[in-house]
Amino acid sequence: MDDSMVKEKCLSREIVYQGKIITVNYDTVLLPDGKISGREVVHHPGAVAVVPCTADKILMVKQYRYAIGRETLEIPAGKIDPGEQPEMCALRELREETGFSGSLSYLGAYYSSPGFTDEAIHLYLAENLYWSPLETDEEEFLRVASVPLAELLELIQKGEIQDGKSVLGILLARLAYFANC
Numbered sequence: 001m002d003d004s005m006v007k008e009k010c011l012s013r014e015i016v017y018q019g020k021i022i023t024v025n026y027d028t029v030l031l032p033d034g035k036i037s038g039r040e041v042v043h044h045p046g047a048v049a050v051v052p053c054t055a056d057k058i059l060m061v062k063q064y065r066y067a068i069g070r071e072t073l074e075i076p077a078g079k080i081d082p083g084e085q086p087e088m089c090a091l092r093e094l095r096e097e098t099g100f101s102g103s104l105s106y107l108g109a110y111y112s113s114p115g116f117t118d119e120a121i122h123l124y125l126a127e128n129l130y131w132s133p134l135e136t137d138e139e140e141f142l143r144v145a146s147v148p149l150a151e152l153l154e155l156i157q158k159g160e161i162q163d164g165k166s167v168l169g170i171l172l173a174r175l176a177y178f179a180n181c
Helices: 086-098 149-157 164-176
Strands: 009-018 023-030 036-043 047-052 057-065 070-074 077-079 100-111 120-131 143-148
Touching: 047 057, 047 086, 047 100, 047 164, 057 086, 057 149, 057 164, 070 164, 077 086, 086 100, 086 120, 100 164, 120 164, 143 149, 149 164
Parallel strands: 047 120
Antiparallel strands: 009 023, 023 036, 047 077, 057 070, 057 143, 100 120
16 A cells, blocks of 8 residues: 555635634645645544443434434534543543443544544443533533444334444443443
8 A cells, every 4th residue: 555645735724714612714725646626624623422331221312413404412512612522522421411420442533524523423332331410501401321232233224323423332332341242
């Protein structure tokens, strides 16, 4: 495999949209073959997602997702605030969305869709859970569900859980926490 990286060079950048959470840029780039092209890039501050595990179940949240027009079953997650470390964000989101806190183990990070966004999501496993609620975000309406791992794996296989962070988090937790299940 050739290790030389083929890069594109940004020639100019225009901010197309500046929102509360994201910024959208239109970049004019120089391609490796000398041609000029455009790239639409969504900049995101990053996020965390947490797999809260009990002896044989995972705490999930049910919430309506406007962008897809339906309710989803997801692991707790949220945006990293400015200056906030991912681990602290993970603890905050876990408490806000489930009412529980616990000890965290880092499972890794991934880019949600690197073809158009720089959003990185840090995944954590939460164990030794104990009640320690924080107030939920004002615009969030969540219901917590405690679901057996086997049921979640079946829902993933049937395509009923399609949220990428949840699928990856559950599968990584299966490897790290439920190795003997």
